[in-house]
Amino acid sequence: MYSDNDLNLAKQLLTHSVELEEGQNIMIQCIGLNAIGLVRALAKLVREINGHPFIKIEDPETNRMLLETGDEEYWKNQADADQLPLMKKMDAFIGIRASENIFENSSVSKQANKAYSEFFVNPVHFQQRVNHTNWAVLRYPSAAFAMNAKMSTERFRQFYYDACLFDYNKLKEAMLPLEKRLYETDKIQLKSDDTDIEFSVKGQDWIPCYGKRNIPDGELFSSPILDSVNGHITYAPSVYQGKPFEFVKLVVENGVVKDFDSSNNDALEEILDTDEGARRFGEFSFGLNPIIKEPMYDILFDEKITGSNHLTLGNDYEIAPNGNESAIHWDLVCIGANVYLDGELIRNGRLFATEDLMGLNPEELLEV
Template sequence: MYSVEDQKLAEQLLSHSVELKPGENILLQLIGLNGVGLIRALTRRVREIGAHPFVQIEDAETNRILLENGDEKFWINQAETDQLPLMKQMDAFIGIRAAENIYENSEVPKEANRAYSQKFLNPVHFEERVNNTRWAVLRYPSAAFAMNAKMPTEKFREFYYAACLFDYNKLEEAMKPLEELLRKTDLVQLKGEGTDISFSVKKQNWIPCFGKRNIPDGELFTSPILDSVNGHITYAPSVYQGKPFEFVKLEVEHGVVTNFDSSNNSALEEILDTDEGARRFGEFSFGLNPIISEPMYDILFDEKIYGSNHLTLGNDYEIAPNGNESNIHWDLVCIGADVYLDGELVRKGRKFVKDELKGLNPDSLV
């Protein structure tokens, strides 16, 4: 019916991540049929808790057909008739992304993606779900997922559950000195191969993440002061809107991307031209999960890589705002840059060197 690992993951998601209580409504969404075992484990456990599961199981290829053929009128109707009224009744949400082909939506036209983002994704998820439910989102392991990670299937499954079932309470404690230091920080500088960029985070809010929203988790994020970002940055491989990028390089002046290079410049230009906010940055974060060491073309894992940072193009989060608005939110990851806070070196490459932060290094957490 479902594995022991899925049973453990379901328990962690419901008790730690969304803290589900008796009598509450929770939407369980599965995209891709591969993760049905976890949905079964979640559904059983929700009923044992005494809460009410609302289950959506969606086929990724059918979703692609909807994306390719949807327009603004279609997505407004989908949101207002079905998904938005339902989401407003939810206390919690767990979304499982189990599609086996990460490039499924790679040929969806730009205008179709924009219509979906503006008229469905933003109102239903970014505005309602993110702000008004206790939510968690995760991927589910598969042979295709293992292939992107360049691992044997069974080894990847072991890695997946180790990263997802990590002791987040221990990580929460280890983050506290870094959060305290960052709340006092004005200037952040990243310096590494292909990267020399700086920005202000003065008086910005910092959010520690330890298994409450994304699984696997392990990050500490804020947003940069909007017009303070200057320099250039090189990112690791990424997939966005189904389009693969082996690398992305950006040049930035006063918070705006002024020049760029990548392995897919036509697709990158389309993304940057989505709207005015797409060339600005809505998030900055430290990746802190000690189990995750290399990129695997999946942002829910890649943004948590230890010794990494992501400086995100697009929309900010309401919980840590900087005023940027966009229909995109692209978590691009920079791995192994030296980090300076107000001129002091605190991380050399991927290891923290400041004494009170050494508890975040992998050998202290695992």
Template sequence: MTDPRDYKLAETIITHSTRLEKGERILINLIGFNGIGLVRALVTLAREIGAHPYLDIVDPETQRILLETGDAGFWKDQAESDGVPLMKQMDAFVGIRASENIYESSKVPEKANRAFQQHYLQPVHFDERVKNTKWCVLRYPSPAFAMNARMPTSAFTDFYYNACLLDYARLRDAMLPLEERLRKASEVRLKGEGTDIRLHVDGQDWVNCHGTRNIPDGELFSSPLRDSVNGRIRYAPSVYLGKPFDFVELTVKDGVVTDFDASDREALQSILDTDEGSRRFGEFSFGTNPVIGQPMYDILFDEKIYGSNHLTLGQDYDEAPNGNKSQVHWDLVCIGADVYLDGELIRKGRHFVPDDLQILNPDNFFKGR
């Protein structure tokens, strides 16, 4: 049975996120079977407007077997014979992550993960899908997802739809004053528990994200000047390639991680050693979704937490580049640090201070709706 809210979510994806048009092809990729109701809603709405949906439904346990046994030759063949040719024919892409167990691939060896990233993920998704389709990626609620969020399943499901079905036009407008300030700024400083870090953003572009690439959404991102990051930063819990981290701490000098600590030091060491760019940063962002308040080991939600920032290890984005290239792109989130722009305090903890930015504080965002 399809939740009625799936049709509202599908409508947002079709009309707002991908702006799907008659005659266009859309690839709907479902990982896990839990989100089949949303797939049905997407297919129904796509056909109603005369678009052509293609389905790719993946069993997470089978995918784990492929990840564990795949090598460079296997993934190159998969990319060249199926992945890239199919993606080249698509106008739009929707990725629904509906696995019941986010740790399904946590034991995949690092060498195998790198083969998948380099020879399949990079050419199929980063080079083709991201650059040449109208794409949107999202999660889907489940009891396991609710458990990570430490919420009852029914309460989490309501929270999920509230976060995903936000008024994105209102959020876009609410972020505009912050965007204007950031475009004029030179130095950003984050200062909080375990964190005192500075970075420069002179002349960098800023991207206002309001439901066109991720759902839920609510972030304003750019990238730091590559050699400008200095200090230390402590991040909230995170998961990367199925491996959980209760915390991550980094010490940075002239844009390069020089020291680190984590709940899983060995795994962090391996990620940092992936390539030259994995010890540098490719993105800096403000999280602004007023519904999302706490981390839940899921980056598509956690990077949107209001009163947060993420300073991302690895690959930059073409929309706001800084020249850092890497197979890694890990959105690590710092929650509740004070934020200074060129010495002016603009956010105290999780609440914006200047009058023109207070609309981003949750109580004010929802006031008068």
């Protein structure tokens, strides 16, 4: 019916991540049948506390067909007639991404993706779910997922549960000194052989993430002052809207992407041309999960890579805003750059270098 790992993960999701209480409504969305055991475990535990689960199981190939054929009218009707009224009744949301092909939506056009993002994802998820529910989203392990991570299926499954069931309370405490420093910081600089970029975060809010919204988790994020970003940055491999990128390089002037290079420039240009905000940055974050060390073409894992940062193209988050609005939100990850706060080196490559921050290094976080 479900494994012990599924049951343990379900318990953490419900008690730590979304903190579901008796009598509350929760939507459990599963895209793909691969995670049906986890869905069953969640439904069982929700009912045990007299909660009300609303189960939505979706087929990735059907979703791709709807994405390819959907237009503004279709997605607006889907949001207004079904998902938005239901989401407004939810106290919590758990989204499980169990598709076995991360490139399933690679053929979807720019216009179709924009219609879906603008008229469905934005109102249903960014505006309603993100701002008005306790929510968590996660991937689910599969053989295909293991291939992207270049691991055997068995080894990847263990890695997955290790990363997801990590001691987030220990991480929460270890983040406090970095959070304090960042609230006192004006300029942040990332610098390496292929990256040299600077921006201001003066007066911005910082949000520590320790298993409450994304699983696996482990980041501390805010957003840069909109027009303060200047320099060039090189990112690790990424997949966005089903399209693979082996690398992405951006040149930025006064907060706007002015030049770019990648392994897929036609697709990158389409994404950047989505709207005005797509060439600006809506988030900056530190990746802090000590279990996750290499990119694996999955942003829920890659954005948490220890010793990484993501400087995100597109929409900001209402919880840490900078005024950028866009139909996209692309968490591109830069791994191993030196990090300077107002000129002081606080991370040398992938390891924090000051005494107050060394508790965030993997050997400290994983010490029993």
